[in-house]
Amino acid sequence: MMRRFTYALAAATLALAGCTGGSEQSSSQAAQLRTYVDIIRSNRQGPAPLPTLTPALIDQLTVPSLEVIVEDRDATAFLIPFSERRDSRPGLLRTWRTANDAMVVMRGDVLVTTRGLGNDLAGSQADAAVRAIQAQSPISGAHTIYYVDGDNQTQSIALECEMRTVGAETIEIVQRSFNTVHLQENCTGTRGIITYDYWVDRRDGTVLQSRQWGGPNLGYIRTRRLKK
Amino acid sequence: MPKTIQASMLATACCLTLGASATVAQAQGRADTKPKVVTSAPSLNFYGVPGIVDLPSGEALPDGQLAIGVSNFGGQTRTNLTFQFSPRISATFRYIGIQDWNSDGFDTYRDRSFDVRYLLFKEGRYRPSVTVGLQDFAGTGIYAAEYIAATKNFKRPFRLPGKLKVTAGLGWGRLGTLGDIGSLSGGTRPVFNPNDTGGEPATDQWFRGPVSPFAGIEWQVNDRLGLKAEYSTDAYQPETSRGVFDRDSRLNFGAEYQVNNNLRVGGYWLYGSEIGINAQLQFNPKTAPAPYTIAGPRPIIVRPSRRANPAAYDTAWASAQSAPMVIRDAVEPELTENGIRLETLSVTGTRAEARVSSIRYDNHAIVVGRTARTLARILPPSVETIDITLMNNGLALSTVTISRSDFESLEFQPDAADLLLSKAVISDAAPRPAPNAVVVDNIHPRFGWSIGPYFRPSYFDPDEPLRYDAGIAAEARYRFAPGWLVAGEVRHRVTGTIGDSTRLSNSVLPRVRTDAVLFAQGADTTIENLYVSKQWKPGKSTYARVTAGYLEQMFGGVSAELLWKPTGNRLALGVEANYARQRDFDQAFGFQDYSIATGHVSAYYEFGRGYYGQVDVGRYLAGDYGATFTVEREFNNGWRVGGFFTLTDVSAEDFGEGSFDKGINITIPVSWFIGRPTRQSVSTTIRPIQRDGGARLNVPGRLYQQVRDGHINDLTGDWGRVWE
Numbered sequence: 005m006m007r008r009f010t011y012a013l014a015a016a017t018l019a020l021a022g023c024t025g026g027s028e029q030s031s032s033q034a035a036q037l038r039t040y041v042d043i044i045r046s047n048r049q050g051p052a053p054l055p056t057l058t059p060a061l062i063d064q065l066t067v068p069s070l071e072v073i074v075e076d077r078d079a080t081a082f083l084i085p086f087s088e089r090r091d092s093r094p095g096l097l098r099t100w101r102t103a104n105d106a107m108v109v110m111r112g113d114v115l116v117t118t119r120g121l122g123n124d125l126a127g128s129q130a131d132a133a134v135r136a137i138q139a140q141s142p143i144s145g146a147h148t149i150y151y152v153d154g155d156n157q158t159q160s161i162a163l164e165c166e167m168r169t170v171g172a173e174t175i176e177i178v179q180r181s182f183n184t185v186h187l188q189e190n191c192t193g194t195r196g197i198i199t200y201d202y203w204v205d206r207r208d209g210t211v212l213q214s215r216q217w218g219g220p221n222l223g224y225i226r227t228r229r230l231k232k
Numbered sequence: 233m234p235k236t237i238q239a240s241m242l243a244t245a246c247c248l249t250l251g252a253s254a255t256v257a258q259a260q261g262r263a264d265t266k267p268k269v270v271t272s273a274p275s276l277n278f279y280g281v282p283g284i285v286d287l288p289s290g291e292a293l294p295d296g297q298l299a300i301g302v303s304n305f306g307g308q309t310r311t312n313l314t315f316q317f318s319p320r321i322s323a324t325f326r327y328i329g330i331q332d333w334n335s336d337g338f339d340t341y342r343d344r345s346f347d348v349r350y351l352l353f354k355e356g357r358y359r360p361s362v363t364v365g366l367q368d369f370a371g372t373g374i375y376a377a378e379y380i381a382a383t384k385n386f387k388r389p390f391r392l393p394g395k396l397k398v399t400a401g402l403g404w405g406r407l408g409t410l411g412d413i414g415s416l417s418g419g420t421r422p423v424f425n426p427n428d429t430g431g432e433p434a435t436d437q438w439f440r441g442p443v444s445p446f447a448g449i450e451w452q453v454n455d456r457l458g459l460k461a462e463y464s465t466d467a468y469q470p471e472t473s474r475g476v477f478d479r480d481s482r483l484n485f486g487a488e489y490q491v492n493n494n495l496r497v498g499g500y501w502l503y504g505s506e507i508g509i510n511a512q513l514q515f516n517p518k519t520a521p522a523p524y525t526i527a528g529p530r531p532i533i534v535r536p537s538r539r540a541n542p543a544a545y546d547t548a549w550a551s552a553q554s555a556p557m558v559i560r561d562a563v564e565p566e567l568t569e570n571g572i573r574l575e576t577l578s579v580t581g582t583r584a585e586a587r588v589s590s591i592r593y594d595n596h597a598i599v600v601g602r603t604a605r606t607l608a609r610i611l612p613p614s615v616e617t618i619d620i621t622l623m624n625n626g627l628a629l630s631t632v633t634i635s636r637s638d639f640e641s642l643e644f645q646p647d648a649a650d651l652l653l654s655k656a657v658i659s660d661a662a663p664r665p666a667p668n669a670v671v672v673d674n675i676h677p678r679f680g681w682s683i684g685p686y687f688r689p690s691y692f693d694p695d696e697p698l699r700y701d702a703g704i705a706a707e708a709r710y711r712f713a714p715g716w717l718v719a720g721e722v723r724h725r726v727t728g729t730i731g732d733s734t735r736l737s738n739s740v741l742p743r744v745r746t747d748a749v750l751f752a753q754g755a756d757t758t759i760e761n762l763y764v765s766k767q768w769k770p771g772k773s774t775y776a777r778v779t780a781g782y783l784e785q786m787f788g789g790v791s792a793e794l795l796w797k798p799t800g801n802r803l804a805l806g807v808e809a810n811y812a813r814q815r816d817f818d819q820a821f822g823f824q825d826y827s828i829a830t831g832h833v834s835a836y837y838e839f840g841r842g843y844y845g846q847v848d849v850g851r852y853l854a855g856d857y858g859a860t861f862t863v864e865r866e867f868n869n870g871w872r873v874g875g876f877f878t879l880t881d882v883s884a885e886d887f888g889e890g891s892f893d894k895g896i897n898i899t900i901p902v903s904w905f906i907g908r909p910t911r912q913s914v915s916t917t918i919r920p921i922q923r924d925g926g927a928r929l930n931v932p933g934r935l936y937q938q939v940r941d942g943h944i945n946d947l948t949g950d951w952g953r954v955w956e
Contacts, residue, residue, distance in 0.1 A: 027678050034682040040902075089644075093645075119955075152649075157868065160647065
């Protein structure tokens with residue numbers, strides 16, 4: 005009697021959650037239920053807590069590090085370089101990644117692409133901004149962004165931008181001060197006014213801190229270079 | 233008792249370890265802010281179409297929008313599903329129940345109806361939007377009415393906050409039963425007859441009889457609150473004459489609250505006597521609840537230039553006999569990790585072909601992009617041309633040819649996806665890989681299974697609108713060689729109400745579909761299906777399938793299909809021949825006496841922009857001859873919404889209620905809900921009524937959808953994500 009009850013309970017658990025196996029994904033109702041249960045479970049876990057940033061912690065880092073905040077999601081992550089390359093356009097392309105392969109691609113420290121964030125920025129033409137940062141002076145030009153909409157179609161937003169030098173600013177990143185030039189790119193397009201801010205290290209032209217637009221669905225992204 | 237707990241924990245653990253774990257990047261942190269209401273979609277009326285309270289308006293929903301409305305007043309419940317098929321055309325399916333009918337043999341009168349609406353003019357600066365609509369247009373339906381309605385929006389009316397919508401229109405039929413101004417087109421309308429078989433378009437009565445002007449306003453006070461008032465010209469004669477409710481006034485009032493972007497609820501005072509409620513749910517297939525998110529791919533490693541390192545471009549490696557195997561063994565694990573199955577790989581000094589199938593992605597462009605990335609990273613530099621052939625269960629769907637140099641140089645170009653598409657060549661795939669191809673071991677046999685709950689709904693029984701069977705289903709698939717499949721599903725019903733129905737078939741045709749109640753009563757433990765199939769490509773653009781066994785709940789038999797579909801062609805042609813025999817009601821291994829040779833010749837056409845048409849001509853299960861017409865809209869993310877009807881040589885009288893077979897199909901990709909890639913999808917077909925005429929055999933694994941998914945049209949629809 006006890007055993008029958010045990011089996012029945014085991015079967016009921018199986019039945020409620022769905023169980024799948026093998027190397028072939030099924031589209032049965034049970035397998036679909038399983039997919040939902042897995043997603044709910046993984047969503048419930050949430051992100052691992054981030055360490056508190058201290059100068060000592062940053063000294064210990066052995067690789068360059070970039071803090072990225074997606075404003076609309078109030079999400080923060082620390083990224084490390086994945087790869088670097090150059091192509092026909094100005095600026096070094098550097099792909100930054102998190103441990104779970106969310107990626108941010110910078111061209112000369114200007115945001116051009118994101119991957120694995122959801123509502124990603126597919127690509128950008130920001131050559132003028134790249135040159136402005138390299139020159140630490142206000143060079144203006146077009147800034148076009150491309151993103152994929154909910155129907156998998158590539159959409160573009162062409163922005164007309166004017167770069168200006170806000171001035172020399174001293175910024176603090178984790179209790180350390182840096183002398184920077186604050187460049188601000190003011191853009192207008194069909195979506196209204198978009199503003200990009202770059203704080204460029206006076207000594208080597210690295211963007212130490214920025215606030216850049218990732219498209220209408222991703223929104224603004226803030227970065228801080230924790231370690232060069 | 234501890235033993236019990238242990239066992240249940242074990243069962244859970246089994247699922248934990250065996251369940252497909254989601255290895256997907258997760259943006260850290262989550263938004264907690266309450267979302268702002270940004271929707272501007274028109275609100276719905278009690279019939280589930282854009283309108284005021286009980287009256288329609290002249291506006292259309294946003295393109296592709298799906299709206300579900302459930303309204304109730306005076307004992308009348310309407311459940312409505314509206315789909316904005318194109319920017320101008322929308323269709324509505326409605327199921328209603330009217331309590332206290334107490335005549336014509338019904339206590340509660342239940343009926344189904346269809347509407348279509350066409351937007352004649354979009355709103356301009358001075359011009360209102362104008363819509364012409366046919367309500368309950370098939371047969372002498374209870375809600376039969378036609379209308380032309382015009383709606384104009386005014387921002388900040390009379391310096392008040394918000395937005396004002398003013399609607400005026402002309403109504404015929406039901407909407408012309410009060411305050412008419414005579415008849416514009418002459419003619420009379422037949423009286424509504426609850427026991428008519430209905431179903432056929434009543435072209436002889438459209439826009440006939442008296443016509444009445446109606447009007448209404450909607451004031452959207454702020455983002456969330458809307459107020460409505462209207463002057464109705466519907467006398468509700470069939471209802472009031474049967475005492476369903478008393479109509480004391482022509483004026484209706486309501487207040488609505490937008491809960492979020494999708495849900496709107498309202499309370500109303502109707503016809504001077506009744507309180508009403510209306511819940512309106514709207515969403516768009518183009519806007520997923522969770523954004524499609526997959527872990528970022530590995531960046532491409534760019535080859536050294538030929539000038540910088542000419543030695544790297546030497547092709548001598550290709551003459552080594554082990555070269556293909558070495559490359560395969562490097563490529564295969566990386567693709568597997570990416571949810572892509574490498575089936576064969578062939579390499580020469582300058583060209584490589586990988587035949588791959590998707591394990592995880594419903595988007596074929598992602599399969600192409602990730603395969604190309606892996607090949608570009610691993611192949612020796614001399615290989616310049618990459619062929620990626622998309623496979624689906626033994627069928628080579630199409631070949632995407634990419635120049636490796638283009639792929640390398642475009643990776644971070646601004647418009648990389650469109651640029652790559654302009655350089656890629658998509659062509660018909662050869663049925664078999666090149667003779668020098670190396671096969672990946674352990675591609676066959678493959679096995680998969682699932683155990684869990686099932687739910688089988690049965691709609692629109694006059695006694696109980698939703699009946700169901702539910703229980704546990706165990707299902708397994710075994711692929712022992714390319715294109716071969718053995719699959720089956722066993723079900724055990726735990727609870728259900730389908731078999732409780734007392735309405736047995738009254739059909740005068742062979743009872744090929746109307747014996748559902750007897751099938752439900754047959755047994756608790758049943759074999760849902762059990763079959764073997766083989767599919768292959770006889771030629772470059774032809775596809776074939778043979779299936780035999782217990783094909784579906786009611787029939788078993790043999791099915792053979794041949795499809796011609798060149799990858800870039802809008803037109804596809806197919807032929808299918810089946811011999812089917814009705815299964816025993818207990819759905820074990822036995823058969824009944826009824827058998828039939830059935831088959832169709834099919835033409836499929838891609839109209840572009842996601843619209844598809846299909847015509848199937850042939851012999852149906854009951855031995856009737858005729859044709860099925862299907863139109864469908866498919867969104868690039870995999871959503872499909874369509875409708876079909878079948879006309880055969882069975883007369884409306886012999887067919888019974890509904891006069892001919894018709895229904896709607898909806899397919900929703902699971903990835904749309906969860907924002908992660910999966911090939912799973914939810915499909916359903918809803919028929920107002922299932923009769924025996926125009927019934928087709930349900931054969932698992934029909935070719936066209938499988939093949940089309942991997943052809944140019946669908947592939948370019950997916951292409952935006954090729955670099956993801």
